[in-house]
Amino acid sequence: MLITTACAVISAAGLGIAFLVARRRRFATALRVAAVSLLPVGLAMTGVVRFVxxxxxxxxxxxxxxxxxxAVLMFLGARFADRRGHGTARPPAASAGEPAQALPATRERPGGAPAGAGGADDFSDIEAILKKHGI
Known part of the structure; x- marks a missing residue:
């Protein structure tokens, strides 16, 4: 009984606020406030409040x-491990009959320079783009 009374008081206060908002000609906001203020009474009437x-x-x-x-932490941990590559022993493209092939140690950039070539090469792509646009 006390729960229902408390929820009714909360809803009445919310409806009063909605009325004051509606007097300022903000009808959409008043409608939203009224809808939210009716939630405590509805939850009390359905028994959800007692259940909680x-x-x-x-x-x-x-x-x-x-x-x-x-369970959620285990699921997220499995996704994190799968992204990092710790979940499988060989690449997914390799089938059971084929041996796993090793990846090359360095990748080539589109300009022909290896990926770990140094600091000056890092900005060569950016400089090429800027020159292409005349900057």
Whole structure:
């Protein structure tokens, strides 16, 4: 009974605020405030508030939340490991019958210089683009 009364008071205050907003000719905002202010009464009438309060003080429910959090962390950890390449022993393109081929140590840039060639080569691509546009 106390929960329903508290939710009704909260909703009444929200509807009062919505009325004041509507007097300023902001009808869309007033409608949004009224809709949000009706949520506590609706949740109290459906019994969701009692369910949440009973679940809040239940240790088994908190253990369930812990298990769910652990599952989410494991899932995210697996995605992170898969992106970093720690999830598989060989590249996905290699089939079971083929031996895994090693990747080349350095990659070639479009200009023909290797990727780790030095600091001066790093800006050669940018300089070529700037020269192309006349800058």
């Amino acid at each position: 309060l009973n679940m809040t003080f239940n240790p088994l429910a908190w253990a369930g939340f812990g298990v769910l959090a652990l």
